[in-house]
Amino acid sequence: MRAVDLIQKKRDGFELTTEEINWLIDGYVSGQVPDYQMAAWAMAVYFKGMSTRETSDLTMAMVATGDQIDLSAIEGIKTDKHSTGGVGDKVTLILAPLVASFGVPVAKMSGRGLGHTGGTLDKLESIKGYQIERTQEEFIKQVQDIGISVIGQSNQLVRADKLLYALRDVTATVDIIPLIASSVMSKKIAAGADAILLDVTVGEGAFMKTIDEAEELAQTMVDLGKAVGRKTVAVITDMRQPVGQAIGNRLEVLEALDIMKGQAREDVTHFICELAQMMLSLAGKNIDLETIHDHLVNGKALAKFEEMVVAQGGDLTDLHRQSSAEFITDIKADRDGFIEALPALEFGLFAMRLGAGRAVKTDSLDYESGIVFVKKIGDSVSKDEIVAKIYSNQKLTENLLTEFKKNVKIGMTKNQPKEIVKIIS
Secondary structure (H helix, E strand, C coil), X not given: CCHHHHHHHHHCCCCCCHHHXXXXXXXXXXXCCCHHHHHHXXXXXXXXXXXXXXXXXXXXHHHCCCCCCXXXXXXXXXXXXXXXXXXXXXXXXXXXXXXXCCCCCEEEEECCCECCECCHHHHHHCCCCCCCCCCHHHHHHHHHXXXXXXXXXXXXXXXXXXXXXXXXXXXXXXXCHHHHHHHHHHHHXXXXXXXXXXEEEECCXXXXXXXXXXXXXXXXXXXXXXXXXXXXXXXXXECCCCCCCEECHHHHHHHHHHHHCCCCCHHHHHHHHHHHXXXXXXXXXXXXXXXXXXXXXXXXXXXXXXXXXXXCCCCHHHHCCCCCCCEEEEEECCCCEXXXXXXXXXXXXXXXXXXXXXCCCCCCCCCCCEEEECCCXXXXXXXXXXXXXXXXXXXXXXXXXXXXXXXXXXXCCCCCCCCEEXXXX
């Protein structure tokens, strides 16, 4: 075979065979197929798409390029959760220990943030001493011992995805459904969980901008999971505004702690409970929302989170400390009314400029910086009332403050968004 022939075949709208896809992926990982030819193929896929069978073949070809974790030594149905990316998304920090507090094992490999989207690993690394790197044996033993571990993805897991994602990131071929679905599901399948909850975000702060796109991606990933015997459910969630109140690594950890202490907004607390109910159901446990809510706010989820932090070298005193950001700037409302919009993308990019996120993968992070919203969409506000607080280690210019304020939309319409838009199973 020749890569140029496969590029041309896909460019002209034809399906590649299973053998052709396997050859292409194996050749790329081995170096036989160079970056420039793989980039051309990815662009052909961007414009011509892939069939369901092609996407499935691509996913399994990528799984075969690295280790596959065997979690069979862990008793029970092992669960995992993945988000397609968002702003202020600290859900894993709360959801994983909440589910584990019911005796359901959570074995999760997470990623870092890039651009306006945050990464779970970055949030955990804002805790002094927390170790995201674990051997497969250590990972499995910790889940056996305490029922939960959240670590970084092994370098030997789905090697094709690491290469292909980096290439897609610099060739404008990230946001195409077959390549997103195969990237996500190859890692989830290789990571070994029996049951997977997928959080597919939609809106201007997400990769999927429309409900139709989000539904297509969700259904594609659910079908891929089910095809290899994994219990898989997807929820489509609203990413028009940030998740919860905080954006920024230390600040999101603190909000997660508040949620697990019963001291947070009821809307985000209820959202986490709904997701937990779905994960528990995938593991064969049908538990009512009231019981789940009790576990979340009565200290059981928090105790499990602290147990995980200690097991992975984290300092509990540091876990509970406040942000050490040098400057805290209050943003006040310039009129009476209701918060009508808090565009997630704009605030994610703003937080990135403060140092809370990366423009490129090699950027260092300021773990202490970020934003805390005192008000969210649908909340009433009075003139001069605090809407948000900006945490930074740099003094903010008037231009930056003006830019922030223009994205806080205040009007006379009370609009209460619903976090979960649709469930795909």
